[in-house]
Amino acid sequence: MRDSRGEKLFYFLNYVLLSFIAISCIFPLLNVVALSLSGAGAVASGRVTLWPIDFSFSSFKSLFTGTPIMRSFWNSVQITLIGTALSMLVTIMAAYPLSRKQFYSRRFFTMAMVFTMIFNGGLIPTYLVVQNLGLVNSYGALWLPGLVSTYNMLLMRSAFEQLPGEVEEAAKIDGCGETGILMRIVLPLSKPMLATLALFYGVGYWNSFMSVMIYINDTAKYNMTVLVQNMIKSTSMIQDFADPTMLASMTPEGIRSAAVIVMIVPILAVYPLLQKYFVKGVMLGSIKG
């Protein structure tokens, strides 16, 4: 069927509008890339838009030598890797029993968990619990209070429930116990969902800000989000750290942009790998609601 004139106009406008939206998403990022790779003079005079002017790595050089960004980068890596591993482990340990029909009182446990999604103690009581456990100023305070996201746990449980039952039956006949079924059948078959949730947890830990501000007092333990936020809030902080001889060749804007690039790169590195999984994972969750 040929398109009518109205349809042609519709498709044309649709493409234009979507291109505009996509450009609005990518434009600010390109601007930051350009700023981070431009010379100090060009940044200060505001000539940089999408392409670096007076190409130089001086902003990155000042960032790495003049600020504790590397230390905070490793802190972020540590928080993210260990946190994601712990969260995934405990989420599986919650989702698997709840997906088994013969598990005692799974309805009660599910309801008790869902209840915490719609009613919670809030910031101050949680802080007092963490404080009483002596976790303040340790990364345990970042990992433990948010160890399991009930929403993620429900997504995983419904993924487990949707697996075909026949394979499990066969495994059971072959003498596989519950742990054997989990390790050899359920987990390998649920890879898209596991990848999705690992991405969600990982991004959450990588971007964690409020919990670090609340629980971590020692500046040496700051992760990148908090360090970069401090750099943005007080320009003087960059100058405190930096070598006076370098001040001439740097601008706060350039350094901030470089810091943002360092924060984004790890996410961009895993993003294409995981994109097909998280789309699948979100859709899987949506079907069951």
Added chain:
Amino acid sequence: MEIRNAASAARPEGPEIKSKWSGPKWKRFKMNIPLLIMFIPVVLFYVIFRYAPIGGLVIAFKDYNFYDGIINSPWVGFHYFEILFQDPRTLEIIRNTLMLSLLSLVVGFPVPIILAIMLNEVRSMAFKRTVQTIVYMPHFLSWVIIAMLVSTAFAMENGMVNRIVEQITGEAYPFMYEKVSWVAIFVGSGIWKDMGFNAIIFLAALSSINPNLYEAAGMDGAGKLRQIWHITLPGIRPTIILLLILSMGRVMEVGFDQVFMLQNSNVNQIADVISTYIYRIGLQGAQFSLTTAMGLFESLVAFILVFTANYIARRFDQGLW
């Protein structure tokens, strides 16, 4: 109690087996052992980090101090709630929270739906995939980065937006420092960050609509917009209602990170919300009881909103439970 009920409900009907050490009940128990062991850390987590803080809410009715602890601090009844609802400053904070989140909801809710419909109408798969990859991405960036992108774009000096504004009007506009434009930037940046990601769920719903419906409507002479109105939107109505209920629970929440990073002293009168108030007065000012009362109020309103939304949705057979 619960355990026994569940066990007896699941027991298949059949001849009674006398022996204690065999039969379906025992078999089920044996199967449950590894599951129960696995589940112990989960129960501990929920009891310590989810239910203990709910118990800790009692300090909203006490005069909490560090030396007496939660249990021994003296009771003060509704004293702190009276303070909260009499102080014009805290009332302003509650108003700000409601205003920012309701604006974000009303303006922001339709955007992912529209985006999903637009993506659904794209015929070139390569174009569709490129746009999707780009618009999903901001969701994964932290607010530190987004606030920096926003403040760079709207900066008074050398900001991209103000360079254009300067060419038209001759002078830069303080976008981040005027209340109205700040609210617009706040709402807009929230939409910008999450519209793509939130569209995924609607795209999933759209893919389940029968394509024959469109063909039939096309034969009957319905244009594209009428097809969207009469086929697409009704087709994804359940998903829309579901997500609307879920977002009702967040009406009392304005994400801490977003407000904290975007606010500045010029707009504090409108940008101070419950979460930043609890952080500033509660944690930095050590007013634990007062801010717990505020937190309890927030949680209760959210709880009531979710239940009301679900109750209404149930009348239309769309409830969550």
